[in-house]
Amino acid sequence: MEFLQQYGFLLATMLQQGLLGLSLYAPLMAGQLSLASPGFYALGGYIAAIMLTNPAFSGWRDALGNGIYPLTWLLSALACALLGVIVGVPALRLRGIYLALATIAFVEILRVLSLNLTITGGAVGLFGIPQPFGFQDRWQYLWLFLPLLILALLFFRQLSNSRTGRAFRAIREDELAADAMGVSPTRYKVLAFVIGAVLAGIVGSMSAPFLNTWNAKQGTFDASVAYLAYVLIGGSRSIWGPLVGGALLSALPEVLRSLSDWRLVINGLVLVVASLYLPQGIVGRLIPKPKPPSRPTPPPINEGPSGPPYTSETL
Amino acid sequence: SPIPIGIAVAQTSNASLFGQEQVIGARLAEKFLNARGGVGGTPIKLVFQDTSGDEAGAINAFQNLISKDNVVGIVGPTLSQQAFSADPIADRAKVPVLGPSNTAKGIPQIGAYISRVSAPVTAIAPNALKQALKINPKIKKVAVLYAQNDAFSTSETGIFQQTAKDLDLNVATVQKFQTTDNDFTTQVTAVLGENVDLVIISGLANDSGNLIKQLRQLGYKGLIVGGNGLNSSSMFPICGQYCDGVIVAQAYSPTQSSAANQLFAREYKAQYKKDPPQFAAQAYTGVQVFVDALKVLDHKKKIADWDLSDLRIALNKQLLIGKYKTPLGDLSFDKDGDIVQQAFYVAQIKMKDTKNGTFVFLK
Amino acid sequence: MELSGFLQNVLNGLAIGSVYAIFALGYTLVFSILGIINFAHSAVFTLGAYFTYTLISGQFENNGLLKGLNVFPNGSPLAGSAWGFALSALIGSLLAGVVGVIIERLAFRPMRSRGADPLLALVSSLGVALVIVNLIQILVGAESYSFPDGIYGNLPPALLFHLGDKVIIIRTVQVIIFAVSMVLLLILGFVIGRTRTGKALRAVAENPGTASLLGISVDRFIIITFFLAGLLGGLAGTLVGSSFGIAGPYFGVTFGLKGLAVIVLGGLGSIPGAVVGGLVIGLAEAFVPAEYSAYKEAVAFALLFIILLVRPQGLLGQARIQKV
Amino acid sequence: MPLLELTNLSVNYGAIQAVRDLSLTVEQGEIVTLIGANGAGKTTTLRAISRMLKAKSGQITFEGHDLLRVTADKVVTYGIAQSPEGRQVLARQSIADNLELGAYIRKDTGGIQADIKQMYERFPRLSERRHQLAGTLSGGEQQMLAIARALMSRPKLLLLDEPSLGLAPIIVLEIFRIIKELNAQGVTILLVEQNARLAMQTSHRTYVMEAGQVTFSGSSAELVGDERVLHAYLGG
Amino acid sequence: MTASLPNKNAAQEAPVLLSVQHLTRRFGGLVAVNDVSFEVRRGEIFGLIGPNGAGKTTLFNLMTGLTPPSSGSLSFGGQMMTGLAPHQIAAEGISRTFQNIRLFGPLSALENVKIAQHTRTRAGLWAGIFGRDKAEERRVTLRAWELLDLVGLSERAGEQAANFSYGDQRRLEIARALATQPRALLLDEPAAGMNTAEKSVLTSFIREVRDRFDLTIMVIEHHVPLVMNLCDRVAVLNFGELIAIGDPASVQRDPKVIEAYLGA
Ligand SMILES: Nc1ncnc2c1ncn2[C@@H]1O[C@H](COP(=O)(O)OP(=O)(O)OP(=O)(O)O)[C@@H](O)[C@H]1O
Numbered sequence A: 001m002e003f004l005q006q007y008g009f010l011l012a013t014m015l016q017q018g019l020l021g022l023s024l025y026a027p028l029m030a031g032q033l034s035l036a037s038p039g040f041y042a043l044g045g046y047i048a049a050i051m052l053t054n055p056a057f058s059g060w061r062d063a064l065g066n067g068i069y070p071l072t073w074l075l076s077a078l079a080c081a082l083l084g085v086i087v088g089v090p091a092l093r094l095r096g097i098y099l100a101l102a103t104i105a106f107v108e109i110l111r112v113l114s115l116n117l118t119i120t121g122g123a124v125g126l127f128g129i130p131q132p133f134g135f136q137d138r139w140q141y142l143w144l145f146l147p148l149l150i151l152a153l154l155f156f157r158q159l160s161n162s163r164t165g166r167a168f169r170a171i172r173e174d175e176l177a178a179d180a181m182g183v184s185p186t187r188y189k190v191l192a193f194v195i196g197a198v199l200a201g202i203v204g205s206m207s208a209p210f211l212n213t214w215n216a217k218q219g220t221f222d223a224s225v226a227y228l229a230y231v232l233i234g235g236s237r238s239i240w241g242p243l244v245g246g247a248l249l250s251a252l253p254e255v256l257r258s259l260s261d262w263r264l265v266i267n268g269l270v271l272v273v274a275s276l277y278l279p280q281g282i283v284g285r286l287i288p289k290p291k292p293p294s295r296p297t298p299p300p301i302n303e304g305p306s307g308p309p310y311t312s313e314t315l
Numbered sequence B: 001s002p003i004p005i006g007i008a009v010a011q012t013s014n015a016s017l018f019g020q021e022q023v024i025g026a027r028l029a030e031k032f033l034n035a036r037g038g039v040g041g042t043p044i045k046l047v048f049q050d051t052s053g054d055e056a057g058a059i060n061a062f063q064n065l066i067s068k069d070n071v072v073g074i075v076g077p078t079l080s081q082q083a084f085s086a087d088p089i090a091d092r093a094k095v096p097v098l099g100p101s102n103t104a105k106g107i108p109q110i111g112a113y114i115s116r117v118s119a120p121v122t123a124i125a126p127n128a129l130k131q132a133l134k135i136n137p138k139i140k141k142v143a144v145l146y147a148q149n150d151a152f153s154t155s156e157t158g159i160f161q162q163t164a165k166d167l168d169l170n171v172a173t174v175q176k177f178q179t180t181d182n183d184f185t186t187q188v189t190a191v192l193g194e195n196v197d198l199v200i201i202s203g204l205a206n207d208s209g210n211l212i213k214q215l216r217q218l219g220y221k222g223l224i225v226g227g228n229g230l231n232s233s234s235m236f237p238i239c240g241q242y243c244d245g246v247i248v249a250q251a252y253s254p255t256q257s258s259a260a261n262q263l264f265a266r267e268y269k270a271q272y273k274k275d276p277p278q279f280a281a282q283a284y285t286g287v288q289v290f291v292d293a294l295k296v297l298d299h300k301k302k303i304a305d306w307d308l309s310d311l312r313i314a315l316n317k318q319l320l321i322g323k324y325k326t327p328l329g330d331l332s333f334d335k336d337g338d339i340v341q342q343a344f345y346v347a348q349i350k351m352k353d354t355k356n357g358t359f360v361f362l363k
Numbered sequence C: 001m002e003l004s005g006f007l008q009n010v011l012n013g014l015a016i017g018s019v020y021a022i023f024a025l026g027y028t029l030v031f032s033i034l035g036i037i038n039f040a041h042s043a044v045f046t047l048g049a050y051f052t053y054t055l056i057s058g059q060f061e062n063n064g065l066l067k068g069l070n071v072f073p074n075g076s077p078l079a080g081s082a083w084g085f086a087l088s089a090l091i092g093s094l095l096a097g098v099v100g101v102i103i104e105r106l107a108f109r110p111m112r113s114r115g116a117d118p119l120l121a122l123v124s125s126l127g128v129a130l131v132i133v134n135l136i137q138i139l140v141g142a143e144s145y146s147f148p149d150g151i152y153g154n155l156p157p158a159l160l161f162h163l164g165d166k167v168i169i170i171r172t173v174q175v176i177i178f179a180v181s182m183v184l185l186l187i188l189g190f191v192i193g194r195t196r197t198g199k200a201l202r203a204v205a206e207n208p209g210t211a212s213l214l215g216i217s218v219d220r221f222i223i224i225t226f227f228l229a230g231l232l233g234g235l236a237g238t239l240v241g242s243s244f245g246i247a248g249p250y251f252g253v254t255f256g257l258k259g260l261a262v263i264v265l266g267g268l269g270s271i272p273g274a275v276v277g278g279l280v281i282g283l284a285e286a287f288v289p290a291e292y293s294a295y296k297e298a299v300a301f302a303l304l305f306i307i308l309l310v311r312p313q314g315l316l317g318q319a320r321i322q323k324v
Numbered sequence D: 001m002p003l004l005e006l007t008n009l010s011v012n013y014g015a016i017q018a019v020r021d022l023s024l025t026v027e028q029g030e031i032v033t034l035i036g037a038n039g040a041g042k043t044t045t046l047r048a049i050s051r052m053l054k055a056k057s058g059q060i061t062f063e064g065h066d067l068l069r070v071t072a073d074k075v076v077t078y079g080i081a082q083s084p085e086g087r088q089v090l091a092r093q094s095i096a097d098n099l100e101l102g103a104y105i106r107k108d109t110g111g112i113q114a115d116i117k118q119m120y121e122r123f124p125r126l127s128e129r130r131h132q133l134a135g136t137l138s139g140g141e142q143q144m145l146a147i148a149r150a151l152m153s154r155p156k157l158l159l160l161d162e163p164s165l166g167l168a169p170i171i172v173l174e175i176f177r178i179i180k181e182l183n184a185q186g187v188t189i190l191l192v193e194q195n196a197r198l199a200m201q202t203s204h205r206t207y208v209m210e211a212g213q214v215t216f217s218g219s220s221a222e223l224v225g226d227e228r229v230l231h232a233y234l235g236g
Numbered sequence E: 001m002t003a004s005l006p007n008k009n010a011a012q013e014a015p016v017l018l019s020v021q022h023l024t025r026r027f028g029g030l031v032a033v034n035d036v037s038f039e040v041r042r043g044e045i046f047g048l049i050g051p052n053g054a055g056k057t058t059l060f061n062l063m064t065g066l067t068p069p070s071s072g073s074l075s076f077g078g079q080m081m082t083g084l085a086p087h088q089i090a091a092e093g094i095s096r097t098f099q100n101i102r103l104f105g106p107l108s109a110l111e112n113v114k115i116a117q118h119t120r121t122r123a124g125l126w127a128g129i130f131g132r133d134k135a136e137e138r139r140v141t142l143r144a145w146e147l148l149d150l151v152g153l154s155e156r157a158g159e160q161a162a163n164f165s166y167g168d169q170r171r172l173e174i175a176r177a178l179a180t181q182p183r184a185l186l187l188d189e190p191a192a193g194m195n196t197a198e199k200s201v202l203t204s205f206i207r208e209v210r211d212r213f214d215l216t217i218m219v220i221e222h223h224v225p226l227v228m229n230l231c232d233r234v235a236v237l238n239f240g241e242l243i244a245i246g247d248p249a250s251v252q253r254d255p256k257v258i259e260a261y262l263g264a
């Protein structure tokens, strides 16, 4: 218990950052270097913070009680999905660093907007955000982030073994060839982008009460770069990579706390050394080489679609 | 064993410019107060936890201080936004917090355990404008500039603009900038285009230093009034000679005559060869307030005999009712925990050479 | 808009833009050769400014381990004259170039030989930036430093032009920065665009394997690149520092994002692109009306977003070649 | 002493051994052909010689230089040029620049220009398109460029990896004419080729590779008639 | 298996499947494909030859939507294809291989072939997430293995495509193209990098594939004997223009073709 008191926030933060790493990993599954996650994270947070503090919603809060919290998650998810499509469709015509920068531009535009609007509390931001389900301690947020994380991992695992996941991989390796082989690049790139946006938005909506306050500093360029580092240091070719990277890199400055002034220097050195010695990321090194695929036995003649696979009927 | 008091300020990140002054102020307080017998003979021990510049860092620092370092109270964090994030943690844990530099509206209202020694902007700003009018009664047209991404500056500029209206001044233009900006030619040429007699700046030391320098270099001749963020000698190296004559609203003045301040200012100057900045003074004050309140409790029952959680609760109660003679002058707290400061100051910058200068106290 | 106002905005835009441009030159140079965004560039930029400051003043105060250090007990022999400043700037920039080379050897080369994801270089450079910035803070503290007076001789602080009854103003330092960035642009543009070395550099940029198959020593060219980029960064830091003071260890970092925007807008890897991108963003910012100055940043990025949608390779970037 | 000598060379890709214990010599002035099925390890061998790949064990010497001790760019300065598999033209540079870079190690500006002119005469297509970016050329045009570029360094030893790949019949004949012509001028050539008959007709000696090893070798004239070669590689 | 069209006579009577009308493509001042028109009948093996840079690959690119035409049109099975995106054209049933191999390099051979079945499968995002795609996935996998069998690569199904030698990569490209279950298959220099013996195997392989899957095949190839032996009809491009079209023997005798391409 004492352990949770002291390190609960850190543990929850590790999961939270792992989730944000995953949100960046989603577009990367389709080869898209999008750094928009902090923007959606910030948006999700603002939606939650506004619904939880703005007098205009006091009726809702009274009526729904704790039910308001899931509602903030849902609304954040929807808003991020919508904005994801609006931004994604034009932006995903860009490639590589150009896309990265366009998405950073998106993050910056949102940041400047939130600095200037009254509903977002300007530079001070929103504060006094009530706690869900009577949470008293930060570690209790594990009850939110852990299930979300498990769901996200299941989601991504299933995804990567599915037809959609294959389409993502095809685009990641060679967009033009994927197109020629029948995979619509736009459709799947936008889908991957939106998945990341929704995840970041939900995490944001859970994080506003978690941090007690919300302001324009939540969605910045620095955060974009940090999430990217999570994915790359963790390993960009496995769902575990962003998670492990996010958890470890966000914990690192805390682990180094005793070094006081020197901790960020060491933190920097760790980043350099990790990049040099873990070129495939932490997870890339841990995960064993994939086993050679085993061949399924063909089904007996009378079960399912069978017979000669290629007939003009199946075309 | 010594009594642990937590200092959670930004020792790293770009807020460390303030954080490092706060560390110095707190360290001086520790040294001094212990030299004068600490709390009834028991020395205090400051426990420093870096908050870095973000919200999560502040929460982590607070949690460490509360659960691991078992401090009796916390001075911190550096930024208002961090306070909104971390203070509720301490409040729920019933650990008294003194904000050394959180000036945004609503901070003492976070909870019963949250107080601050940094005066809110409302109190300080108007004086400076009145001083400017005293110096040049013919002022009619003013320009207002402020750092739009800084919580403190945005609220301060509101006060400035309101006061200007109340004084029948004509606010010809309002220009915004970012604390990270370096180049202000656009804002400056806009100001020059309006032919104003007074420029009012709310920002932090670096950006304001550059802004003032560029205003002067490009030919602005009139008076300049700066908000509380300019109350820092770290501005001098940036604007050099051009700082000369700037009128600054202050929550702290090195010239303040109280004994506490004279002692503090002398020691600071001996070590650092310049006047103590406000951030150091406020951090010093934070520590001192805790120590003074602890002394009262110690009279009732030796600190060592208190149960920690009882002590924290009692400390908070005591802290709020006490009166303190500090480098900031005499102060006490209102029922929310907001500072009631007896004196505010207006000073004018006098540069000795390109790097060194002083804030000359204006009556 | 009145003519004078318009001209003043143009001058302001060019002034801001040339700072962005001079920062971006070394940034884009590294990108053009290695295809990586080198976040450590901001740190080298900062470091260059500190190097020059040390040479010309040698005073560090208050905080940090070097507190009270006096490199030149009787005052720097270089202080007080334009020549002294030029010399310090030169040495400071050369030192920054050396730092660039060290960074390459320690933080990038091992990665290349391991065939790591090029994006990982971004993380590594981020780590280097973190190390440098925090080391600076530990050594000399977070406060600002500025160069002594007289570094530009007796030039007036600002130049005034009269246009009818209106005055158009520009700071002299800005003119110098603009001029230097143009000269650097010309030199770099010539070397890279016209000479054999430039062609070889571009070959290394495009495909190091093929380049070495032609007898080009890839490692040597990469070292040269990093040296040049460091030197340019250091010089830029010095000049910008002389204009705005060195605003602490994070001085350069604040240019990181804008610099990235500039080189992407100009077209990654294009040297003239870095300059054009800088000037375009500077001008765009200058022309944002005062009422909307709060949205200045957003305007610059919105412009960037739109330009990229129209020209996905940036203003002067080469379109991707994709022959099926 | 042979000009090029490979002794017990082994090359791995991770755990996969693509070339094992391969020994091969090329004498000064020879044309030597290397044939073998897809995946036999021909390309791997050439890439090991030009130091684009690390050798696991064995030795490669060229004119007494131990090639395994130097980097790829150094190998070129010894006088070895390669026209690689997959062409590897510099897509973002023009034909002219690609050719110039082919002569990167040379300093004789006049000679380089003369050679470029000669390449244009040999391959009129390249001449017509000299300012076109190499990346937009057709496959065959790129192949011509890759060969021409390799010639630009005036090598003593030329490594050609399937030079006829993707070329129209007329051009294939031209390439083989050039090979003979260069050889007559003293250039030594190691040729990997799927058009085995033509290659063997052009070369002095032939090595046959299977699964990373040399299975047999001999004079080209003899091997053309060899039952095993005929069957496996000449479609006879 | 449906009745195949094994002999040339049958092919000549078969309906037109692909019809290219006045296709033109310019690159700056260069006309890479110049007003080319021809028709390909269902079940035909149709050769496309011509000197380097004649515009053959560009023509394939136009037909598969990778390069938009400057003018002209393509119809396929009576339907207009012009303006469709590559993946839509693939879904309609035109598939291809690339002259400059474009496999999904880091992915396994098996995965390469599975991906290409995209348009022939339906499972959406949620079906995949909730595991309601098992039957389809099984079918996809089985089919992928069969296709690897067909090109002789099933023993190396798990290896990364990029690690295959050049010739093997070409085979994998063919398997991948077949996996889209096309009606028309465009092969761009399929025999490049294969030796003479392998080329003759490839010839019979292409025929077999045509028969087995009821395909119409267009093939670009520089190896003249292979073209002459394999193709029902041959078209010749030179500087973007169609200079000859007809059965192999007559094309081979055409003086224009001899001059531009074959050499004396
Ligand atoms: N990058 C690589 N990683 C792993 N294995 C590789 C790699 N490149 C080639 N191989 C393997 O090494 C073996 C030899 O390949 P190589 O390319 O040398 O053959 P080759 O004789 O040139 O064939 P081809 O005639 O098809 O070009 C093959 O089995 C191939 O799969």
Ligand SMILES: Nc1ncnc2c1ncn2[C@@H]1O[C@H](COP(=O)(O)OP(=O)(O)OP(=O)(O)O)[C@@H](O)[C@H]1O
Pocket (backbone or CB within 6 Å): C323, D132, D136, D137, D138, D139, D140, D141, D166, E027, E030, E032, E050, E051, E052, E053, E054, E055, E056, E057, E058, E059, E099
């Ligand atoms: N994107 C482009 N920009 C400029 N020119 C191009 C472009 N793509 C192709 N070309 C030119 O168009 C012509 C036709 O190219 P294409 O690739 O179709 O030739 P090809 O007939 O396939 O030749 P090969 O047999 O050598 O493969 C070539 O001369 C080529 O240089």
Ligand SMILES: [Mg+2]
Pocket (backbone or CB within 6 Å): D042, D043, D044, D085, E165, E166
């Ligand atoms: Mg090969």
Ligand SMILES: [Mg+2]
Pocket (backbone or CB within 6 Å): D138, D139, D140, E056, E057, E058, E099
């Ligand atoms: Mg072609």
